Amino acid sequence: xxxxxxxxxxxxxxxxxxxxxxxxxxxxxxxxxxxxxxxxxxxxxxxxxxxxxxxxxxxxxxxxxxxxxxxxxxxxxxxxxxxxxxxxxxxxxxxxxxxxxxxxxxxxxxxxxxxxxxxxxxxxxxxxxxxxxxxxxxxxxxxxxxxxxxxxxxxxxxxxxxxxxxxxxxxxxxxxxxxxxxxxxxxxx
Amino acid sequence: xxxxxxxxxxxxxxxxxxxxxxxxxxxxxxxxxxxxxxxxxxxxxxxxxxxxxxxxxxxxxxxxxxxxxxxxxxxxxxxxxxxxxxxxxxxxxxxxxxxxxxxxxxxxxxxxxxxxxxxxxxxxxxxxxxxxxxxxxxxxxxxxxxxxxxxxxxxxxxxxxxxxxxxxxxxxxxxx
Numbered sequence: 001x002x003x004x005x006x007x008x009x010x011x012x013x014x015x016x017x018x019x020x021x022x023x024x025x026x027x028x029x030x031x032x033x034x035x036x037x038x039x040x041x042x043x044x045x046x047x048x049x050x051x052x053x054x055x056x057x058x059x060x061x062x063x064x065x066x067x068x069x070x071x072x073x074x075x076x077x078x079x080x081x082x083x084x085x086x087x088x089x090x091x092x093x094x095x096x097x098x099x100x101x102x103x104x105x106x107x108x109x110x111x112x113x114x115x116x117x118x119x120x121x122x123x124x125x126x127x128x129x130x131x132x133x134x135x136x137x138x139x140x141x142x143x144x145x146x147x148x149x150x151x152x153x154x155x156x157x158x159x160x161x162x163x164x165x166x167x168x169x170x171x172x173x174x175x176x177x178x179x180x181x182x183x184x185x186x187x188x189x
Numbered sequence: 190x191x192x193x194x195x196x197x198x199x200x201x202x203x204x205x206x207x208x209x210x211x212x213x214x215x216x217x218x219x220x221x222x223x224x225x226x227x228x229x230x231x232x233x234x235x236x237x238x239x240x241x242x243x244x245x246x247x248x249x250x251x252x253x254x255x256x257x258x259x260x261x262x263x264x265x266x267x268x269x270x271x272x273x274x275x276x277x278x279x280x281x282x283x284x285x286x287x288x289x290x291x292x293x294x295x296x297x298x299x300x301x302x303x304x305x306x307x308x309x310x311x312x313x314x315x316x317x318x319x320x321x322x323x324x325x326x327x328x329x330x331x332x333x334x335x336x337x338x339x340x341x342x343x344x345x346x347x348x349x350x351x352x353x354x355x356x357x358x359x360x361x362x363x364x365x
Contacts, residue, residue: 027255031247039245049247053255060259126238149239174200181231 008072016063023063026072027056033151034080040146041084043131051087055080074160077153081143081161088139133183141176148173190214195225199232 006014006022008029014022034055039048058079059066066075134142140162147158155173159166190198190211195218201207202215219226 181235
């Protein structure tokens, strides 16, 4: 963890008092962390960047709505997660619409099956396999596994971000890891 | 402890959250069940792999795009008048430029009028009014026609009742 001169909470307080440099520092601190978080949902780098920019824009425009009852990172991940989920819902709706159209018009069209066990597994493909496996995880499990194992947030922070009790967070992370491991294993063999 | 319970306790075991008795049960099951032992190893290696995954970075123009979004947002939130005055296509402010040009034109026109007052023609308004009145009178005077002013007899027409006059004309033509 890098040693910063100011904490996130101090920086957002400075920004709330009009210090734009403090905002820029927060952007530098979080832009890469956020894109790694959002990319695991979206699986599209351009869309992920847009979402991260929208998240940071919201921080800029709604900075006064942050109150120091929660950690700044919790607030930030909540915004990013909500925006990512909204975008995913839109994409899913669009996909459903397109597939309905294809069903009606092009019955010979088949959606390629991604879980092909005959495909040989290469360890260099771990990233892409992981992304596919994450896509197949239910939304709740995926969010928690990403926040815990990729973003390395504490259970308490995750509990605040997803607004579920700590015990539920722990059990969902456990089940999410097991499911993810199962999906990855299926792809390897 | 059975396999299902073992799976449910994996994360708690890794985090060191199991109480001593449960931890002993967990380890004892792990030693007996190779499948569960394999799952535990797989989950541990998954956690390690996920921690190394953090490799994506934002693009080089990320900050430029972000700042342009911020500027656009600021501009969109301004009231209409402010938006017009702050509108700067190609870096120019058309409202100020237009105002400046209009002011310049007004100054030039006023200066021209003030510096050359003799060039303006002198106008006698009473004369114009009198002339106009006369024109109006002439234009609207209706011509009065009397029958006496016109000769109704047509020399070329044949007067059937006075045939002798017609015959004289024929004779004259023959004699030339």
